[in-house]
Amino acid sequence: MRQKISSRICxxxxxxxxxxxxxxGGAVYASNPAQDAVNTQAQAVKQNQESQKKxxxxxxxxxxxxxxxKAALSETESLKAYNDQMEKLIASQKSEMxxxxxxxxxxxxxxxxxxxxxxxxxxxxEQFVALDVPFLQKERVERVENLKKxxxxxxxxxxxxxxxxxxxxQVENEYGRSIEAYTDDVDQEGKRVTVDFLRFGRVxxxxxxxxxxxxxxWDQKGKKWVELPDTYRxxxxxxxxxxxxxxxxxxxxxxxAGAEAAQ
Numbered sequence: 623m624r625q626k627i628s629s630r631i632c633x634x635x636x637x638x639x640x641x642x643x644x645x646x647g648g649a650v651y652a653s654n655p656a657q658d659a660v661n662t663q664a665q666a667v668k669q670n671q672e673s674q675k676k677x678x679x680x681x682x683x684x685x686x687x688x689x690x691x692k693a694a695l696s697e698t699e700s701l702k703a704y705n706d707q708m709e710k711l712i713a714s715q716k717s718e719m720x721x722x723x724x725x726x727x728x729x730x731x732x733x734x735x736x737x738x739x740x741x742x743x744x745x746x747x748e749q750f751v752a753l754d755v756p757f758l759q760k761e762r763v764e765r766v767e768n769l770k771k772x773x774x775x776x777x778x779x780x781x782x783x784x785x786x787x788x789x790x791x792q793v794e795n796e797y798g799r800s801i802e803a804y805t806d807d808v809d810q811e812g813k814r815v816t817v818d819f820l821r822f823g824r825v826x827x828x829x830x831x832x833x834x835x836x837x838x839x840w841d842q843k844g845k846k847w848v849e850l851p852d853t854y855r856x857x858x859x860x861x862x863x864x865x866x867x868x869x870x871x872x873x874x875x876x877x878x879a880g881a882e883a884a885q
Contacts (some may be wrong), residue, residue, distance in 0.1 A: 744769045755827045796825045803865035820861045826876045839877045
């Protein structure tokens, strides 16, 4: 049965119109080839855009992976260089440890030899001070006593102990090459009297009372003080001034061997 087609037909010169008649629930559809081509092109463009988005996403992901790989490679090289340096450092430290161990062993051996030597040196110094000309007795005896106490201290290294012992010897050595004036007390007829001492190295040790009336010289051979005649008063006074740097150095006459040399 033929039905009438109720449709609006657009006549165009460039595009022929094809009419497709179909029955679908009473509806009639017409097909336009130009519109179909446009729709197909639009669908292709849309698919291309979606494909490009996927390609861009994959490209971004690939670039990120490449950057991460480069960073990991750079870090690996840095770690390798660091590990190589650490291996060298560890080897150096091991060598240093071996050297220190040998030094410690050497120090122990040295201590066994040096400590007895220092004890002998201190003992010899103590005897020397006791037998020497009796100047600055309190100071010199205290120095020796401090050395003896120091030897029993664990907080003082062996090298420091040796340095102090040698320093004490140096001080004693300097006494023999110096001139000195100092004040101290002496026993005179059972009384403590303050006097001025004059020391010329270890050659002469003299003291004079503060009023200048009495003067005595040490007789090292007789181990005693010998009174000096008044003729030495001026020389002793000048010697005290020179020792105190109160006057220019000059020649003076002083007794050396006690009373026999003084007379």
